Amino acid sequence: MKQRIVEFAQFADFGIDDIRKVDNTVISSHQQYDETGKATKMVTFPFRKNESEGTIKYFSLAYPIIDALDHGKRLVIDEFDSKMHPLLTCKIIALFNSRLTNSKNAQLIFTTHDTNLLNANLFRRDQVWFTQKDSLGASELYSLAEYKVRNSAPFEKEYLMGKYGGVPIVGQFERLFDQKEETEDGTDE
Template sequence: MLLEFRFCNFRSFRDEAVFSMAASPDTTLEASHTRATGLDKVKRILNGAAIYGANASGKSNVIRALHFMQLMVTTSNQIQPDQESTLSPFRMRPDFADHPTKLEATFLINRVRYQYGFEITRRRVLSEWLLVYEKTKPQVWFSRTYNPKKEKYDYTYSDYFVGQKKVWETATRKEVLFLTTAVQLNNEQLRPLYQRIADDLVVFTDGPSIGFGFSARYMQSAANRDRVQSLIAAADTGISSISLETRAGKHFQVNFMSGNPEVQDTEVDVPQFGHVAEGEIYKFDFAEESAGTQILFELAGPILDILQKGRTLVVDELDRSLHPLLVLKIVQMFNDPELNQNGAQLIFSTHDVSLLDGGKLRRDQVWFTEKDNDQVSHLFPLLDFSPRKGEALEKGYLSGRYGGIPILG
């Protein structure tokens, strides 16, 4: 589970921003919206969080920062020697290229805290570290810092970190993360952290419209097909059944070595939706359904899979083309102890203010982004305003009490 994420000098964020999934001492909705960690310092962790803010205030950049960190961990070894990464630092200053970007995430893995981060520029990793809290005090499993005078990296290790350290050091180029290299060279000690970032963190930076491919593959088993059909039917879409039809299609991918696109002939399972009228079933193609139904089906497979496996889903603009009641349904699934037994989390940006009232979210689950006069984004929690229990949060937000709204001329 994701416990905390902090970053600075990324896109519209110049200064450090901290996003936390640690639950406050408030006992409101504690049994459904939080779960115990087994830790003394952070006793409970949130199942979900929502980020509000005006357009272009920085909501999407919080999610992009987390996604960029994931991409660095999983693909930094694919960066060619002396090739620049796709890092986007804060650009509203003349010397922006000289400032490093810092990203750090803390995960809870088997009741142990892993605090991992790095500082980079477009051409070099400047530092990288991993702190592991098996007890109260952290163990610095490894630390890597670039020494410009020596033009090489200084490494330090904890006695708890074992293996072929010199081999991993030698194989790690300046553009590549040590974590990536070590796991690629069969370091099993770091693999749980790598898998938490690479596999258990699911980030949709372009909104909930992700294509129907995953949900179609998820439906290959009868049990999963029933789960998807139940979710779609519960949304009152008028769909009574879903089937898959295999058709000829194209598979598109980019060759990372050459940068050239490659297209291959393949077969694609296309969903067919059954609607009942006067006792007859009429099948419609995916493209013939409404935008809301398409997005709901596209999300159905990932959501059900994430709930089953206890992963973390991060979605930009979850409410895009979805009715507020459908958004609420998705949020409730992650807060349902029966459905969410393995610690799955949902983090999303939204403009849906109806979620703020009526006991749908805890006060510590609400975050805001806002830009100042220097075009710098800031991230802050609702708790900074000490809202009262039962306070009309929707009214307060729309009136500007908490910030995060557009100033209209």
Template structure:
């Protein structure tokens, strides 16, 4: 489970943003909302099942997701993908002379096998500046290891003994220990790899592979088809067939012409077909029609199919899913239903978590979210992103979250210039 994530520049607190999935102690009128949107870890800790992040274009929403994605990639690959003296692909904040040369800070707090861990690091393009791993219980926090450049403290991390000198200055110690079969470090890397998932709602077709793989399991195949059918897309069934892949050759010596010829290769490509019912003038079904999903179905339908396997697997296994631009190409009611799958004890019994960025203000409702589930990003006067929650505002009992956001009460909206003046100048 995800408890929180921080990114920025540690030495300049103003440049550090933190997303927390810890449920606040706010009082909600709708107790059913509390029951479905929050789950209890222990008597001191309750977590949220979902969080929505709003903000103007270029306010930093996607950068937050990108930061989590980079942290995941670096944890999983720094010990094997980078070479000695190879630069770390980190982008410093370039709009501040105070921080442009300072290291970037990443920290994540999560639950693994019922234990609370806090792991983080500071890096620049040349090296790992600092790294740390702490474990905590209800009463105290214990340092497992701490790193300051090439200096290590490993008092409570026996699996790391003798490995610090094998750690390059541009690689994470945790990743190296896992490479040497460290038990705890291996579990943490597995958590990053399997439990923490990040996807783009704009480039969704690349995730179709997960849905196609799910079709190999009869139960999962049934769940995906039922999921698609319940979204009122007019689809009665889905069929997957394997089609041969052809390549074009312009070898005139071989084929005797210069127009090119098609010939199959050994690989095959799965073809997704959707089944639609066909009716006569009286509304009686007379036959079925088979459509190619890529050629004949809408962009929204293709997105829902591509994400279906991942969404259902996340719910089935209690994973964490970040989605940038969840609502892109989706009807607001469908987006709301996807969120409600997570905000439900019935459809989310394993407490999977969904964190997403969106511009869909229809979702800003006290009937869908608690105030601590709604987050905003806004650029300050220096161009840095500020991330804050609606829980920081005093909101009236019957207030409309959507209306108040649109009129700018919570900030995080674009301030558009006067286009009439611009057009007047253009046509003068």
């Protein structure tokens, strides 16, 4: 499994050649290159100290993703897109949507704020669900399939326009900064 996780990371272009545990610390290995592009030596770093939060999150999801796809499990991830590149997020979703990589019908359920994912090429309408808070703060869950829209509709654009609900009612932040401008002599205008 360790080798599959390393390969999963290599496909994501993190530049990590290996990971291992040394004295209860995860270490990542990277190839170092000289100015001509020739590999010179392997260098190691404490994983949690030196890798980005996105790389750490991707690695933390690698085993659950592989395990879910291998065994047909359900995987639930909150804030799936947080700290990860959108192309990696889309690629992981594509793994779950593919009959080739998901032959055991694993299910990925996640929350996100990334509206770029509202794409008919990535999801069917019945796969997209929204939440809408009421005046008391309780959330209602409903599907995009409940709306009469074409499969080719621009889901992201229409969502951001408020067509499907689920968008926050954004207040006037500017009011926090409403202050009278002072003139050069220090008096208010």
